[in-house]
Amino acid sequence: MSETNKESPAAAGDFTAADEPFALFAQWLGEAEGREPNDPNAMALATVDPEGLPNVRMVLLKGVDGADATHRGFVFYTNLESAKGRELAATSKAALCFHWKSLRRQVRVRGLVSAVSGAEADAYYATRARGSRLGAWASAQSRPLESRFALEKAVAATTARYPIGEIPRPPHWSGFRIVPLEIEFWHDRPFRLHDRLVFRRADPGKPWEKQRLYP
Missing domain, CATH: 2.30.110.10 (Electron Transport, Fmn-binding Protein; Chain A)
Structure with missing residues (x-):
């Protein structure tokens, strides 16, 4: 200071x-x-x-x-x-x-x-943005990640799973x-x-x- x-x-x-x-x-x-x-x-x-x-x-x-x-x-x-x-x-x-x-x-x-x-x-x-809700499902936070592509692939798979409508909170x-x-x-x-x-x-x-x- x-x-x-x-x-x-x-x-x-x-x-x-x-x-x-x-x-x-x-x-x-x-x-x-x-x-x-x-x-x-x-x-x-x-x-x-x-x-x-x-x-x-x-x-x-x-x-x-x-x-x-x-x-x-x-x-x-x-x-x-x-x-x-x-x-x-x-x-x-x-x-x-x-x-x-x-x-x-x-x-x-x-x-x-x-x-x-x-x-x-x-x-x-x-109240979270839709992208943030999808990210909560897609990200195995703190676990090893092989590549950025693997994360983007997980997000794409989650988006396909919930293309429209509500996205439930992950357990x-x-x-x-x-x-x-x-x-x-x-x-x-x-x-x-x-x-x-x-x-x-x-x-x-x-x-x-x-x-x-x-x-």
């Missing part, structure tokens, strides 16, 4: 006065949607493989919701047979990081992972919800004297505890 003494354009307001994290996250995401040039809902997803080696990749946030207020979480969708799908199912724990460079802000999330319901997955799948394609136990907000300030605020709770049913951190 920059060590400039120029104040960030997003420096107005004391976000450390926030009482709970979800409203603050919604505010920051909304501001990112107005300023980030590409994919303001992009987030780095960190998992751990069976050998204990960390894995990280970018995915897209598709909602911040849940069955009730205590189990609200960050929702995304993927191939359940992919590396991340298998790792999430095995450990039921994950971490996220949002970085909005234009706002000089970052949000880190750590928490517990659960599968979304079939109805939720069906509803989101129905291997669904979503996960990360219910946070910790959410940290970071905001760039001059000379690396940044603002950091963390919310923590022992489990989803417990109240949040708030603490300011040294940069």
Whole structure:
């Protein structure tokens, strides 16, 4: 991050006065949607493989919701047979990081992972572009691919299978919800004297505890 003494354009307001994290996250995401040039809902997803080696990749946030207020979480969708799908199912724990460079802000999330319901997955799948729905059937995500032609052949075969009408959701394609136990907000300030605020709770049913951190 920059060590400039120029104040960030997003420096107005004391976000450390926030009482709970979800409203603050919604505010920051909304501001990112107005300023980030590409994919303001992009987030780095960190998992751990069976050998204990960390894995990280970018995915897209598709909602911040849940069955009730205590189990609200960050929702995304993927191939359940992919590396991340298998790792999430095995450990039921994950971490996220949002970085909005234009706002000089970052949000880190750590928490517990659960599968979304079939109805939720069906509803989101129905909103995807037709090509993306076909791709969900055609791609054996994370598995070895002999050539680009093999992928295009699989897409063509899937298109022939579903030439018109609805394309059902593949059984291997669904979503996960990360219910946070910790959410940290970071905001760039001059000379690396940044603002950091963390919310923590022992489990989803417990109240949040708030603490300011040294940069």
